[in-house]
Amino acid sequence: MLAAAVLAGMLGGCDFSQRVEKHLAPDTQSLADRCGDIMQRAMPFAELAVGDKTSHSIDVRTIVAQVAATRTDMAKNDQVTRDLTAECTFTDNVLTGFRWTQGGPEPAPAPPSTHTGPEPAPAPPSTHHGP
Secondary structure, eight states, X not given: OHHHHHHHHHHHHHHHHHHHXXXXXTTOOOHHHHHHHHHHHHOTXXXXXXXXXXXXXXXXXXXXXXXXXXXXXXXXXXXXXXXXXXEEXXXXXXXXXXXXXXXXXXXXXXXXXXXXXXXXXXXXXXXXXXX
């Protein structure tokens, strides 16, 4: 009987901690989770399955998080890289850097040139040597 009461108390405690947790920190997430969200927002057109997430401290104020993901909207034999990794740098919990370390969106094409016609000829060298 005592074991049943202890078990009931433990299960009640689990339920209590889950209810309290929702009220104390409803939007708390790790910096690695935030990096995964940023990664998804950087490629809103892609479906990503986030995998490994790690983070480490560079100094007292700076955390670097790495996130790996797989594009689930691409076929395995497609020419676009399915495996992606990104790195986020947070200083005092504020995002201060983001970079793709593998894959990522293709760079934007260079804007078309507005220059028309032949290139101008270079200026002749100056032969003037005095004031």
